[in-house]
Amino acid sequence: MTAPTATPETRPEPLLNPRDYESAARARLDRSVFDYIAGGSGDELTLHEDRAAYDRYRLRPRALVDVSHCEPATTLLGAPVALPVGIAPMAYHQLVHPDGELATVRAAGAAGALTVTSTFASTSLEDVAAAATGPLWLQLYVLRRREVTASLVRRAEAAGYRALVITVDTPRMARRERDLRNGFRLPAHIRPANLDRDHEAGLHEGRAGDSTLAGHAARHHDAAFTWNDLAWIRSLTDLPLVLKGVLTAEDAHRAAGLGVAGLIVSTHGGRQLDGVVPALEALPEVVAAAGDRCEVLVDGGVRRGTDVLKALALGARAVLVGRPVLWGLAVDGEPGAAQVLSTLRAELEEAMALTGRPRLSDVTHDLLRPAGAGRTT
Numbered sequence: 375m376t377a378p379t380a381t382p383e384t385r386p387e388p389l390l391n392p393r394d395y396e397s398a399a400r401a402r403l404d405r406s407v408f409d410y411i412a413g414g415s416g417d418e419l420t421l422h423e424d425r426a427a428y429d430r431y432r433l434r435p436r437a438l439v440d441v442s443h444c445e446p447a448t449t450l451l452g453a454p455v456a457l458p459v460g461i462a463p464m465a466y467h468q469l470v471h472p473d474g475e476l477a478t479v480r481a482a483g484a485a486g487a488l489t490v491t492s493t494f495a496s497t498s499l500e501d502v503a504a505a506a507t508g509p510l511w512l513q514l515y516v517l518r519r520r521e522v523t524a525s526l527v528r529r530a531e532a533a534g535y536r537a538l539v540i541t542v543d544t545p546r547m548a549r550r551e552r553d554l555r556n557g558f559r560l561p562a563h564i565r566p567a568n569l570d571r572d573h574e575a576g577l578h579e580g581r582a583g584d585s586t587l588a589g590h591a592a593r594h595h596d597a598a599f600t601w602n603d604l605a606w607i608r609s610l611t612d613l614p615l616v617l618k619g620v621l622t623a624e625d626a627h628r629a630a631g632l633g634v635a636g637l638i639v640s641t642h643g644g645r646q647l648d649g650v651v652p653a654l655e656a657l658p659e660v661v662a663a664a665g666d667r668c669e670v671l672v673d674g675g676v677r678r679g680t681d682v683l684k685a686l687a688l689g690a691r692a693v694l695v696g697r698p699v700l701w702g703l704a705v706d707g708e709p710g711a712a713q714v715l716s717t718l719r720a721e722l723e724e725a726m727a728l729t730g731r732p733r734l735s736d737v738t739h740d741l742l743r744p745a746g747a748g749r750t751t
């Protein structure tokens with residue numbers, strides 16, 4: 375894919391990595407849509423730190439290993455995936471491209487990657503499932519109207535979703551100042567396709583100083599949902615439960631004790647509590663607390679194949695990527711999202727080869743040392 379501004383006289387710039395796609399997406403999207411996706415909460419400290427945490431590790435390569443074949447395939451909750459990289463749940467993919475979630479789930483299918491579909495998808499979860507060829511999990515925001523959440527669970531089961539991802543870091547939506555400044559609102563043609571009209575009210579009429587998504591979350595998210603209520607979700611379904619947004623050993627331990635199958639260590643991409651511990655820094659304590667009781671994934675700031683390797687070396691089973699997929703989708707629809715995933719795969723295989731770790735089981739903690747420090751293992 376090439377940037378759209380090429381003329382016969384100027385050679386088009388190739389788009390080689392998520393940052394290139396981000397720049398190209400910025401040039402195409404409305405400012406308020408770009409900012410909604412790119413932004414974080416508060417001072418955007420965590421947005422920055424989630425990314426910077428990866429750069430604080432150095433790789434320790436082993437030489438003279440047969441790396442003629444590097445194999446990034448693995449399983450996630452028992453389902454085979456071609457690589458340990460999946461698509462994070464993100465609201466309203468149609469904000470950036472009319473094909474929306476259908477394009478991203480097809481791109482994931484072609485890559486053999488996991489897709490996590492958002493409660494706030496702009497395409498119905500059934501239509502997403504019909505277009506999927508790879509494994510699918512459904513992300514749930516627990517809503518005040520419990521019957522709506524219960525019906526999402528039943529629909530997910532019927533449509534073939536393999537796990538439910540309950541997001542636990544958003545009892546309310548954090549103040550995201552870019553959205554407040556821009557008066558972010560959903561364009562009229564985009565709606566939360568999984569929800570009824572009652573849950574659509576107010577999303578489209580905004581004003582400067584306000585974000586309609588924040589008001590929506592205040593009205594509909596159930597801020598009183600606790601550990602005790604997890605049993606209610608458990609009673610609705612036999613699907614594995616995954617908690618997204620766990621950042622401490624205490625919560626990981628509690629979740630594992632309740633039979634939760636997976637944890638996603640996440641700061642919500644720096645969009646919720648600003649100043650919280652970066653996901654990569656929280657990963658080791660969550661992995662240690664979960665032991666072999668839960669599969670642990672991490673998201674936030676993954677932009678390179680070497681980032682994937684670092685997360686795996688710290689104990690993650692896989693990573694999720696968010697914004698890069700939307701940048702690819704914005705620039706070129708399904709092929710753009712596919713290109714972002716295939717670039718991450720190529721970079722991961724390259725990193726496995728150049729560190730002398732041809733199998734994921736070779737990707738262990740001794741691969742890393744903190745930048746500027748001596749050997750730690």
Ligand SMILES: Cc1cc2nc3c(=O)[nH]c(=O)nc-3n(C[C@H](O)[C@H](O)[C@H](O)COP(=O)(O)O)c2cc1C
Nearest residue numbers: 411462463464465492541642643674675695696697
């Ligand atoms: C535009 C956008 C929408 C998001 N919507 C959701 C959502 O509906 N549910 C959810 O659990 N997380 C949501 N997230 C958070 C992502 O799942 C993920 O945690 C984060 O984007 C990962 O960071 P990255 O974008 O740096 O890869 C959203 C993130 C973005 C950027």
Ligand SMILES: CCCCC(=O)C(=O)O
Nearest residue numbers: 465494547587591642645
């Ligand atoms: C109320 C949350 C809306 C989607 C979301 O999770 C996000 O924008 O980060």
